Amino acid sequence: MIEIEFRNVGKSFVDRQTSELRTAVSNLDISIRSGEVVSIIGPSGCGKSTLLNMGAGLYLPTIGEVFVSGERVTKPVKKVAFMLQKDLLMPWRNIRANVELGLEIDGMAPEKRRVIAEELLARCHLKGFEDHYPYQLSGGMRQRAALARTLAVDPQVLLLDEPFSALDAQTKMVLQQDLAKMLYEKKKTALFITHDLIEAIALSDRLLVMSERPGTIIEEITINLPHRDNPLERRKLPEIGPLQGRLMELLKVGKEEAELH
Numbered sequence: 463m464i465e466i467e468f469r470n471v472g473k474s475f476v477d478r479q480t481s482e483l484r485t486a487v488s489n490l491d492i493s494i495r496s497g498e499v500v501s502i503i504g505p506s507g508c509g510k511s512t513l514l515n516m517g518a519g520l521y522l523p524t525i526g527e528v529f530v531s532g533e534r535v536t537k538p539v540k541k542v543a544f545m546l547q548k549d550l551l552m553p554w555r556n557i558r559a560n561v562e563l564g565l566e567i568d569g570m571a572p573e574k575r576r577v578i579a580e581e582l583l584a585r586c587h588l589k590g591f592e593d594h595y596p597y598q599l600s601g602g603m604r605q606r607a608a609l610a611r612t613l614a615v616d617p618q619v620l621l622l623d624e625p626f627s628a629l630d631a632q633t634k635m636v637l638q639q640d641l642a643k644m645l646y647e648k649k650k651t652a653l654f655i656t657h658d659l660i661e662a663i664a665l666s667d668r669l670l671v672m673s674e675r676p677g678t679i680i681e682e683i684t685i686n687l688p689h690r691d692n693p694l695e696r697r698k699l700p701e702i703g704p705l706q707g708r709l710m711e712l713l714k715v716g717k718e719e720a721e722l723h
């Protein structure tokens with residue numbers, strides 16, 4: 463089943479300085495199957511976040527249509543959860559209460575949501591920190607709590623906008639491992655934005671490479687590698703290097719600098 467679909471989607475914004483309409487993304491045709499993890503990579507400003515925002519129903523396309531689970535997206539969609547680089551935890555709520563937030567809004571009984579929150583916090587290695595407040599935790603721990611909160615409402619679709627980019631390399635790898643396991647076990651569908659090419663290869667079934675602005679998909683790469691549920695193992699495979707090289711070519715990494723010399 464196709465879970466997320468973009469049909470000939472484009473999005474333009476009014477430029478605040480010139481008042482002209484500028485195209486951010488165009489001709490996006492994307493189909494993501496249920497249970498698939500797809501990463502989007504592309505140069506800065508090519509429209510990756512714009513694409514994700516349209517998937518979540520936070521932006522509406524200027525042309526074309528977006529569908530989630532066969533339903534046209536015209537407003538924020540409940541079965542879609544969004545996770546950003548900034549953890550957006552509420553500083554006045556402890557970690558447990560932060561994780562419970564979505565369930566509380568849904569009207570779930572306090573005892574029930576407490577059980578769910580504590581189980582997820584344990585899975586995200588935050589057992590013992592339930593009563594701590596965000597300021598008492600490290601960046602990695604806060605992002606773990608944000609992941610637990612994203613998963614608490616049991617969304618079928620996760621849209622992840624560079625969720626680990628502010629973390630140090632080791633913390634990032636451990637969090638990727640936790641995320642990959644949960645996505646795999648619960649058969650979630652995920653669309654993931656990252657600038658980290660190895661992260662994209664390690665976590666995904668498929669990569670979509672975008673062009674410079676106005677962004678569109680210029681290449682699709684299926685990752686035929688084992689260990690989608692174990693990125694730490696996948697990182698060790700010899701195929702990673704050549705795949706990274708191909709992505710660097712597509713993104714012209716180092717080309718502009720070379721032209722300057």
Ligand SMILES: Nc1ncnc2c1ncn2[C@@H]1O[C@H](COP(=O)(O)OP(=O)(O)OP(=O)(O)O)[C@@H](O)[C@H]1O
Binds near residue numbers: 475504505510511
């Ligand atoms: N709400 C908005 N209003 C006006 N312009 C916007 C808005 N959101 C995005 N844009 C413009 O659309 C273009 C694409 O932005 P977007 O943030 O989607 O790119 P990105 O690929 O996610 O960038 P980065 O990799 O740097 O995070 C940019 O030129 C940006 O200025």
